[in-house]
Amino acid sequence: MATHIVLNQKGGVGKSTITMNLAAVKNDALASPTDDVPPVLAVSIDPQGSAVWWADRAEDLPFMVADAATEGEISRAVNIPGVRHVYVDTPGWIGDHPGSSENGLGGLLLSEALDVSDLVIIPIPPEPLAFQPTVRTIREVVEPRGLPFILVINNWDPRDGDVDLTQTQGFIREMGWGTNLANTVIRRYKVHTRAAAQGVVVTEYDANRASLQARQDFHKLTDEISERV
Structure with a gap:
């Protein structure tokens, strides 16, 4: 089983969107009619519960979603029999002492998630304000634990040109x-920003040109991550 932590100290970088859509694409690739449970689990340790709110609005997500933000039971969640891939959505603020008990339950949850992580996925939008929070995330959280990580440029709008990218x-x-x-590079599409409110994930988007391109980005990223884990 592989556990992926989606992490960046900066809020608004698309952690929940990446968590839910990677889970959807991986589940689409692995799921079988004979499965007792879906092979993919998305876990939220974000007190704001964006992924959980998203799941609550969906009629029938193809993968499982667990809220561990108040339970502190990451280990139990990632050891559900039949689950083969786990994606963990994390808070937008990791505190002054990331991953430590000094940040209360949030710090303990993050530490527990990192303890079982096989890969840290770090979204970074193409904007300078995201640079220093990303550096702090890597320097103070990821590198001290010796964890493998992948940086993903997220929410790039091709209409803005290539300068920021x-x-x-x-x-x-x-x-x-x-x-x-x-x-x-995960490109910016309106369909992504509307998906949470509509309770859909990328594998459920309408079959139009923009939606297919949006889905293609997550398929490519899933393939890249599979090569690293």
Whole structure:
């Protein structure tokens, strides 16, 4: 079983969207009619509960979603028989002492999630305000634990041109994380921003051109992650 933690100190970088859509694509690839339970689980340790709210609005998600933000039972959630992949959605703020009990239950939950992590997925939007929170996330949380990680440029609007994208890619390489940078860039589509309110995931989008392109990004990213775990 592989456990993936979607993490960045900066809020609003798309952690819940990435968590839910990666779970949907991976479940679509692995699920079989003979499965007793879906092979993929999304776990929320975010007190705001964006992924849980999303799931509550859905009629029938193809994968499981668990709320561990108040239970503190990450280990139990990721050891459900039949589950083969877990994606963990984390809070937007990781505190002054990330992953420690000094941050209360949130710190303990994050620490517990990191203890079982096989890969940390770090979304970063192509904007300078996201740079320093991303550095802190990696320097203070990920690297001290020796965890493998992948940086994913998220929410890039091609209509804005390549300047911000190129600047973000250059910053990541200057920091020495070029080999951790995903080749896949998650492009910005309105269908992504509306999905949570509509209770749908990327595998359930309507079959139009924009939706198919949006889905393609997550299929490519899922393939990249599979090569790293």
